[in-house]
Amino acid sequence: MVGQMQISWPSTIVELILGLLWHLVHLLVSLFDLWSHLSDNLECYLISSGLLPKYRDLHFERLNYVGVVVDSREANNVLKIKQLLRWLSTIGVKYVVLYDIEGVLKEWLKPGIKTPRDENSRTNLDLSAHGGMAIECLSGSDGKEGIAKAANLLCSDFCNRNTHGHNKLDNAFTEADMVCALREVGSGGPEPDLLLVYGPVRCHLGFPAWRLRFTEIMHMGSLKSMKYGSIVKALHRFSHKYQNYGK
Structure with a gap:
């Protein structure tokens, strides 16, 4: 014991x-x-x-396009999205790419908005209420359809090359070929210089990867806790980052 x-x-x-x-x-x-x-x-x-x-x-010499990724569970918060767009327009951003994987943002942005089409984007929206800031809306289905159509186009081109007896070495697909194919099917579009992610996890939540080759990604937390100061801070941080790609 x-x-x-x-x-x-x-x-x-x-x-x-x-x-x-x-x-x-x-x-x-x-x-x-x-x-x-x-x-x-x-x-x-x-x-x-x-x-x-x-x-x-703030200096925007390198900031041509801003991407905004929103978790679909928070994308229904229309007031927050409109406030975010208003802040970006006030700061001086001219082109915004909005994305949520389920396409909630595309649904509520449809009514009363003209959607001009061009060779770079199928849903390029111009909101006069936000100082003429151009807004493009994307969803997960856009990425799937775009990559499928681009793959079909490349395969068709591959078959035509074989039919006309081209050298097999010329049949290798390159990154430039994929970019051209995506542009031809209307899924190319500009690459955001900065991607602001509003969601629970630190990832791009399915944003088309071929448009993120040189994009700076910043996680902003939850949309409901969004602050004007945090957006300005993110843009300020981006303006002081050194990027040496293409040099």
């Missing part, structure tokens, strides 16, 4: 120490997360108030 007491006491003390260490680590992580959240909110408030000079003047 005494031997069992001697064995159990050390193990109990070790368990208590480990438990205290776990709670201490958990407390430190929680405090750090709370501090990060508060500091981020404070910075966004100061940016929105114009009290931080470095965020007052």
Whole structure:
């Protein structure tokens, strides 16, 4: 009995120490997360108030197109989407690509909006209410249909080459061939310079990968917690990033 007491006491003390260490680590992580959240909110408030000079003047020399990915479960929040578009227009963005995988955004943007067609985009929307900012709407079905049509076009071209006796070495598909095929079927479109992702996970949520070759992707958190200051901060971060592709 005494031997069992001697064995159990050390193990109990070790368990208590480990438990205290776990709670201490958990407390430190929680405090750090709370501090990060508060500091981020404070910075966004100061940016929105114009009290931080470095965020007052944004330069868009390299920012031609902005992509916005929204989780389909939050895409029904029409007021938030309109507010986001209004903020982007106020900042000076001229071309926006909106995307959600289920096509919710395309549905509610249809009524009362003219949809001019061109060789680069099938759903290029021009909203005069947002300062003439051009808006393109995409969904997961666009990506599937586009890649299927482009593949059929390439296969047809491949068959024609074989029929006319071309060299087999010329039948290899290149990236340029795929880009041309996507453009011919109306699924090419411009590549966003910056992609803002509103959703629960840090990924592009199915945005057409062939339009993200050189795109800077930034995760913005949930749409319902969207802030004007966070958008300005993201655009400011992008303007100071160095990209050496094509050099």
